[in-house]
Structure formats: C-alpha cells, structure tokens
C-alpha cells in the first residue's frame with residue numbers, strides 16, 4: 001500500500017526546449033523508510049520537498065548511499081515506456097549489498113515507480129529526444145557516529161523532465177585520457193553506483209574541461225594501461241571491423257545500455273569481444289588507421305561518439321571526428337525501441353498505463 005498525499009500547489013512546468021538535465025523536478029516524490037526492527041515501511045508519495053536529516057546521519061560521514069538512473073519515454077503514440085526498469089532495480093540491490101545497505105523489494109520498487117509516474121504523468125515531456133529522468137536513491141539516516149553500517153535508511157525516488165541530449169544531432173566529443181588518477185580499483189566499489197565514485201572523478205573532469213575536453217577516459221588502477229570507462233559511460237571500439245569493450249573486471253559499472261548494445265549487436269550478427277584493451281593497443285590501431293570507431297554508452301546519451309583522444313599529450317583523431325556508422329545505427333535502434341518506433345523484440349520495454357492521467 002502506498003499512501004498518496006497530492007500537492008495542492010502544482011508547479012509551473014518549464015518550456016521543453018529549456019529543460020537541460022536534472023534542473024527541474026516534478027510535483028511529487030516517493031519515500032520509504034527502513035529501520036532494523038521494522039524493515040522497509042511507510043511507503044508514501046508526497047509533494048516534492050526538502051528533507052530533514054540529523055547532522056550525525058551516517059550518510060554524511062561514511063557515505064553509505066546508492067543511486068540509480070533510468071528514464072520514462074513518451075512515444076509518438078502517446079504511450080509511456082520504461083526501458084529495462086527491472087535491470088536498474090537489480091543493479092541497485094547489487095550496489096546495496098556491496099555498501100551494506102539493506103536490499104529493497106523489487107516488486108515494491110517497480111510498483112512505486114509506476115505509481116509515481118502516474119501521479120506526475122503530465123511531466124513527461126513530448127518533444128523529440130526529451131524524457132523523464134528517474135533518480136531512485138537510498139542513504140543511511142541513523143544519527144550515530146560509530147563506524148558501522150546504519151540501522152536506519154531512507155529510499156526516495158525523484159523525477160526530472162530532461163531535454164534532448166543532442167538538440168543539434170548526434171555529435172562526437174573530445175576525450176582526455178587520465179593517466180594519473182583513477183576512478184576505481186578491482187576489489188573496491190567501482191561496480192556500485194555509490195556517491196563517492198563520482199566525487200572522486202570531479203578533479204580530473206575539471207582538468208579535462210579546462211583543456212577543452214568533454215570527459216575523461218579512465219584507465220585501470222594497477223598499471224594505468226587498460227581502458228575502463230569514459231566519464232560515467234561504458235565504452236566500445238571498432239578495430240579492424242571487430243567490436244570490443246572492456247570486460248567487467250569489478251571496477252567497471254555494468255551499464256544497462258552496455259548490455260543492451262551487446263545484445264543488439266549479437267542480433268545483427270556482430271559479436272562483441274569483452275576483453276582487456278590497453279591504451280597502447282588503441283593508439284597503435286589509431287595510428288595505423290585501424291581504429292574505425294569509438295563511442296560511450298549510457299542512459300543519458302544512449303550513444304556518444306568519440307572523435308578525439310588525448311593521452312600523455314598525444315592527440316588521436318578517430319573516424320575523421322565524425323559519427324561512426326555503427327554508433328549511429330545503434331543510437332537509432334535503441335532510441336527507436338525506447339520511443340516505440342522500432343519493434344522491441346527483446347522484451348526490454350515496460351509500458352506504463354497512464355493514459356487516463358495524461359489528459
């Protein structure tokens with residue numbers, strides 16, 4: 001049972017061309033509390049509002065917090081679709097296990113998600129490329145400074161209408177290869193979508209931005225040679241006509257877009273090699289003209305082509321800095337499934353019945 005308290009003070013919705021990413025939030029949010037004696041309890045949808053926490057809440061001191069990110073898409077047929085939401089909930093629970101946060105009931109979270117989308121259905125934008133970004137997160141609330149897992153938590157879902165990632169069409173980006181700092185190490189928490197992993201990247205990201213690059217490419221922590229991810233995206237390469245991506249080593253986030261792309265390519269008869277890929281191999285292939293394409297993958301951009309790398313001062317132009325043919329084909333196929341213009345033969349899409357709430 002979800003208790004619903006509707007807002008009596010609905011917000012003015014922003015113009016769809018001004019949405020950007022994560023700047024505006026819908027009228028409501030979902031909340032669920034945890035206590036070691038009661039388990040998860042008190043499921044409720046309430047007006048979007050600030051939350052009050054004790055300054056000793058463990059999340060501030062020891063970082064026990066996990067988040068997820070997925071989207072609801074409004075198709076040209078006015079139907080609302082979620083893309084593989086069960087995969088996000090399963091990943092959240094894997095992250096929870098790693099960070100000693102109690103697991104959530106997948107059915108309860110999915111039901112909460114659908115109800116919240118129904119309550120705020122009018123917030124799902126309709127312009128091409130726009131969507132409703134959904135951010136579930138969980139954090140430790142127990143006000144005790146002892147260095148041990150919290151006995152109290154809160155789980156919240158907030159939602160934000162977001163603009164088209166590529167308002168001027170899909171475009172390659174320039175990427176700075178970070179050879180000093182690392183994002184995560186094998187055996188650590190790189191596989192978990194936990195807050196500290198992101199704070200750890202901001203310094204390099206800032207340096208890269210100042211040098212004119214959009215994002216950072218991360219290398220492995222032991223040898224600073226093997227490619228891991230790009231920003232908060234997984235990464236794929238086409239070398240000599242073959243597609244490869246770094247194998248999930250434990251320090252790489254297992255992207256749902258990554259897994260979808262591997263399955264899509266398999267359905268087209270293109271096998272993806274999941275293996276270690278060194279930056280030396282990449283540069284050698286690049287210098288010899290065998291590196292045909294590089295692209296990042298993630299929920300926000302879906303596919304983000306990489307037109308240029310810079311590693312230890314050496315610039316490498318990839319595919320004449322143009323969007324590769326495979327990247328474009330994958331982008332069209334995945335977004336087509338998400339917006340309902342391409343048949344979903346994989347069972348990835350979950351339609352949410354909110355027609356009544358839309359009018």
Ligand SMILES: *Cc1c(COP(=O)(O)O)cnc(C)c1O
Nearest residue numbers: 232233234253255256257298299
């Ligand atoms: C979320 C995330 C991704 C992409 O995952 P998707 O499920 O495809 O959105 C990749 N790398 C990192 C570090 C991430 O946090």
